[in-house]
Amino acid sequence: MALAxxxxxxxxxxxxxxxxxxxxxxxxxxxxxxxxxxxxxxxLALAILEMVRDEVQLGWRLTRDGGWRRADGHLQQAAVMxxxxxxxDAPWHLTLALREITGLGHSAHRRLESQAVADxxxx
Numbered sequence: 001m002a003l004a005x006x007x008x009x010x011x012x013x014x015x016x017x018x019x020x021x022x023x024x025x026x027x028x029x030x031x032x033x034x035x036x037x038x039x040x041x042x043x044l045a046l047a048i049l050e051m052v053r054d055e056v057q058l059g060w061r062l063t064r065d066g067g068w069r070r071a072d073g074h075l076q077q078a079a080v081m082x083x084x085x086x087x088x089d090a091p092w093h094l095t096l097a098l099r100e101i102t103g104l105g106h107s108a109h110r111r112l113e114s115q116a117v118a119d120x121x122x123x
Contacts, residue, residue, distance in 0.1 A: 003115060005063055006108040012059035013105030016071070019052035020098045027094070030087040042082050045090070049079055056101070071100040 027045060038046075053075050060068035074097035081090040 003112065006111045008062045009059065009065065009108035010105050010112065012055060012062065013101050016052055016055045016059065016101045017098060019048065019055065020094050023048050023052065024091050024094045027087060027091050033088055036085050038083060038085055042087050045087065046079060046082050049075060065104060067100050067104045071097040074100065
């Protein structure tokens with residue numbers, strides 16, 4: 001069994017997860033605030049979000065797993081929330097993307113562990 005695809009999925013999922021978690025934590029400042037015109041903080045969040053989307057899109061190009069596309073759709077929704085002045089709603093969409101990406105990484109990790117066990121049993 002080729003390990004390369006699962007290694008790529010796992011690595012990309014970890015990078016994307018880290019970015020989403022950082023961004024989610026930063027967006028906590030918007031909780032409880034009324035919608036407002038996007039300002040410097042929202043623009044910074046959008047820039048970070050675009051970097052995370054780049055990693056997710058790279059995951060898609062490398063592996064062609066549909067989970068990356070679903071995660072990107074959630075990230076696009078988060079961007080819409082940020083651009084529309086509803087930054088307080090963006091974390092929900094980030095959570096959905098995080099869930100999708102965590103599933104990708106978890107599945108790849110399970111396959112890698114299974115292969116490691118099979119390789120150890122074969123020695």
